[in-house]
Each structure stands twice: as structure tokens, then as C-alpha cells.
Amino acid sequence: MADPSHKKVILGLTGGIAAYKAAELTRQLTQGGIEVQVVMTESACGFITPATLQALSGKPVFTDMWDARVSDNMAHIELSRGKDAIVVAPATADFIAKLTHGLADDLLSTLCLARECPLLIAPAMNRQMWDNAATRRNIAQLEHDGVVVLGPASGDQACGEVGMGRMLEAVEIAEAVSAFLAPKFLSGKRVLITAGPTFEPIDAVRGITNRSSGKMGYAVARAAIEAGAKVTMVSGPVSLSSPVGAEITRVDTASQMFEAVRRNVARADIFIAVAAVADYRVDKPREHKIKKTDERQLQLKLVPNPDILGWVAARPRAPFCVGFAAESRNLDVYADEKRRRKKVQLMVANRAQEAIGADDNEVMLLDDAGTHRLERAPKEVVARQLIAHIAKLYGATRRKVKA
Ligand code: C5P
Helix, strand or coil, X not given: CCCCXXXXXXXXXXXXXXXXXXXXXXXXXHHCCEEEEXXXXXXXXXXXXXXXXXXXXXXXXXXXXXCCCCCXXXXXXXXXXCCCEEEEEEECHHHHHHHHXXXXXXXXXXXXXXXXXXXXXXXXXXXXXXXCHHHHHHHHHHHHCCCEECCCEEEECCCCCEEEEECCCHHHHHHHHHHHHCCCCCCCCEEEEEECECCEEXXXXXXXXXXXXCHHHHHHHHHHHHCCCEEEEEEXXXXXCCXXXXXXXECCCHHHHHHHHHHHHHHCCEEXXXXXXXXXXXXXXXXXXXXXXXXXCCCCCEEECCCHHHHHHCCCCCCXXXXXXXXXXXXXXXXXXXXXXXXXXEEEEEEHHHHCXXXXXXXXXXXXXXXXXXXXXXXXXXXXXXXXXXXXXXXXXXXXXXX
């Protein structure tokens, strides 16, 4: 299956203290499957070395117009061809002024002027430079010219002052770039997603849970947002930051997750159940901590939890339903049996022992048309491929319903 997430960007660094964040940004972009070609201005090299960016991007860094590695000596043209965007982070006040006026006196500014692809900039500067009328004019002009301006944020500044002008954090820029580049497969669609583990209390301090980290569910939510969907999440207890743009309800137990899904399901076009929901809960959790006694056995009575996905799929006007099956053996047989039993259009099967808690995943997609294998990749990449597949199936289903 072609990887719709394979994008190529030029990451341009200009000379500001926020250049240190570009190292993390490079890592985030490449981990998300984006190929990064770093270009640095001379003053950026005063803040961070090209060697650091080369190691993180896996490509030699360009700093000079006359780089002999480009055979026709046209680095300012060659480097940006075939790229999906140029991202300048940090973009200093000086570089922004140059961009506004179309100046081209070094490799990065010349690349920006000669580009055929979109330009995104993440400004970073002292608050007075940001508030200065000249910068205000320049930013307004760049936005008018179609340049995408990411941030800046307000907060502590390297100069000791506090105010507007801080560059966004690397993760925020990476998410914005991914969202900008993603095909809008699910534009305007409402997607409801469960994610993470559940926690079923035994007493006031103990409970039954599992090793799900929530990484896959959160990656699916981000990929859906990138694809233009309006995402509502119901998340079990995880230590992950919320995907930017998602409406999120945090819960502990399967019953709470069920309630939150019931509240939101009527509006959903697509339901993706990624959560690792506990099959059983303790019948009557104790209000206080259970004390150790001399008894040789302590018995807990467990009762079944509601099957959230099964309930949603059985509704009269059910959304398009996608389930996840984590199996430790007979992956395809068990997952397909689950797909038929729960009556969902798509089941995503993965190996429980390899997928749960990991950063990478290798999955099999089972639907009426058969089985597709997605290669092992970071969960962000797998999530984008999955969303592309869901969008294709969802479109086909809708066409069938209409016909
Ligand atoms: O636990 P099981 O293997 O049946 O999970 C398969 C799918 O069903 C997953 O998508 C999971 O999120 C969903 N599920 C659910 N409610 C449950 C159990 C599982 O929504 N109580």
C-alpha cells in the first residue's frame, strides 16, 4: 500500500536562540515519516551546529549558496524542487523582513523566493520586536501573500522578559506541519475515538488495568485531525498530551467510557475503538483500602463490562465502526472472528505482546475485501495509513448506501 504520509520538507533555521528547538523539531518530523532537508543561515550556525541537525535528519545540511555538492551549482533552485513545503523555524524578525521584501542574499532566503511549494514560518523574537509596527506590517503582508505563520506563543523569553514572541514548542510545530501536509480525506467528518487502557477499582487505591499506553489511539486521533476530521476522544488514564484540536473526555473505568461514548455517538460519522477496555470489573469495589489479613485467599468477584464497540455497531443508525484486536496468537483468525461477531466494517489486528506500550506497530487490516498488511512503522505513520484506508472504505460505503 502506498504511504500517503511520505512528505519532504526543507527545514530552514535562522539565527535565534530558539534554534535549539529545531533539533527536537527535526526529530519529531522525521519520526512522523517526513523527510527533512535542513538549510541553515550563517547566524543559525552560531546557535546550533550543522552536525547536530545532520545527525538528526540523516542528511547533510546546506548552509552555502555555492555548495559544490549540487552539481549545477543551483542549490537555491535544486533543493526546494520536489519538496512539499519549506518550514522556517525559528524565523527571526530580520529574516521575516527579508521574506516580506523578497530579498535573497543567502541560500535560505533565495530558496524561499525561488520556491514552488508552500512556506510556513515559526517566528521567534523578543516581545518588543514582535510588537514593533514594522514586524506587524511584515507579518500581515506575508499572511496576505499566503505564507502560513505558526505562533508565536507568549511566555518567558531568553532575554529575561515575558511576552509574545516565543517560538512554539517543537511538538506543536511538528503537529501543525503534519496537519498542513496531510491529504484532507475526512474533511468535515465527525470521528469518535476511544483510547488508552481502563482502570477498574478494587478498593480506594488499587485497581485492575493493562499496559496500553494510549499511543496508538492518540496517533489515530492526530491523523484524523490532520485529515480534516472533527475529533472527539474518550481516553482512559494515560500520560500523553491531548492532540491539538481534539475534544477530549478523560475517564477511568469501562462504564465511564461507555457513558461518554453514549453521549457522543449520535453525532459520529465514524467510531474507532482503539481503547484496551477491561473485559471485567470488580463487582463491588471497596470504599476503603483492603487490609492484609491472615486469610490464605482473597477472592474478588468480577462481572463483565459492557462491550462498547459491540453496542455502537448494533445501533440502528450506527456510524462506520472500526475495532482493534490485540491477539497473542492466531492473529488473523481471531481478529476476523471478532470483526464478524461485533459486526464492524474494519478490524485492525496487531500482536498484543509487540504493540501494547510500544512506539512502533505492525498491523493487519481486515475488512470485507480481505486483508492488508501495514509494515512495521512508528505509530504515527501507521495511524495515517489507517485513516487513509478508513476514508476509502467509508467513502465506498456511503456510495453504496446512496446507490
Ligand atoms: O477486547 P476485545 O479484543 O474484544 O477488543 C476488540 C475491540 O473491541 C477493540 O476495538 C476494543 O476497543 C473494543 N472493546 C470495547 N468494549 C469492550 C471490549 C472491547 O469497545 N468492553
